[in-house]
Amino acid sequence: MTRTYPALLLALALPAQALTFQTRMEDVQWQVTGDQFACRLSQSVAGYGEATFVRLAGEQPAFELKAWDNPMTPGAAQLYNEAPPWRPGSNAVPVGQMTVHQGAGVMQVPYQQAGRMLAGLASGLQPTIMRTGYAGGDPVRVVVSSVGYQQAWLDFQKCVSGLLPVSYAQISESLISFASGGDKLSAQAKAMLDAAVIYIKADADIQEILLDGHSDNQGNRLDNRELSRQRVLAVKDYLVEQGVNEELFALRFHGDRYPLASNRTEQGRAANRRVMLRLEKE
Incomplete structure (x- = not known):
């Protein structure tokens, strides 16, 4: 099954202190896909790739970040839940780390951090990944928008309820x-x-x-x-x-x-x- 959830809100201005990849608010779409073996809750991140929460049968959810052409340097990227601009005064909440590998590919986050990211989305926060850019440039920041998340989460849970008991x-x-x-x-x-x-x-x-x-x-x-x-x-x-x-x-x-x-x-x-x-x- 596949469901898409468009967000009908205004665009937000991206901060200048980092090379930020984030889909404009009016373009944000969540997709829920899956079967009895796995369920996926995905969002395309404009200019960067795709962010996906994956729940395999019998397992806890994990998070994957796929880069089309990764501008981050290899190493440990910082994960945190960030308040959106319309909630000023809220501090970012550290989530953990994920490993950035050379070149394009899929970076994975284990279920402990993935669970914290999902909890952040449920609270209206935006899971954010930040890592040093190449050639001494600005840090690279990838933001997963919370816009439209609540309805997508309900359908993701419907998919999860149909998973097999084991993988x-x-x-x-x-x-x-x-x-x-x-x-x-x-x-x-x-x-x-x-x-x-x-x-x-x-x-x-x-x-x-x-x-x-x-x-x-x-x-x-x-x-x-x-x-x-x-x-x-x-x-x-x-x-x-x-x-x-x-x-x-x-x-x-x-x-x-x-x-x-x-x-x-x-x-x-x-x-x-x-x-x-x-x-x-x-």
Whole structure:
């Protein structure tokens, strides 16, 4: 889906002490795009590039700043929430830093700072990025306008409400643990597999589900290999019962050959009693 939000306000004068990139107020547009895997809340910054808040399925929002031809020098840029000109007397609120790389490209801000930037927008402040310019010139200042934000945020939240519970990165390598000598799925394991089912059914690019079964070193090797097989089958059978295509599975049983941790301690043996689920795409 895509929605655009024009701002019908007057233009503002940009400060002279910095090379400032900011879209004129009457031209500001927010766009909300997304699907069940990711939602994006974007604003084009005139002359500079695009500022985007990204929310991936199962993850916190992050911020990305894409430059068409970045005039900033590489290094740490300062982030702050700045009051607009119609709110004189308000001080800028520091948010954190982001790293500027050489040339054009996408600069990313982790979710802690992105959350503060979104909170600033909700309060009518303008997230601002400032960094030294080339050749000893004026600092470069990139401003994300808060004009038109409130309605865009409501539609962004509608998109977010439709996201899957997990992302591919979170579920593509999942470890399912088992009790000593057991092959029964715990409630926690079933909850993890339920999330995997939702993702697998939604992503048509999943080509294979690889299940690797393991055990600790208690008992003899033949019994341990059989136990690892039973654990793999327990995971597979549960997923098939939930509607996953049986033809997607590739099964391997390793017994105690590949421990994750030392079998000398109970904690290590517990880590070794596992099935590793991997999702493979094209």
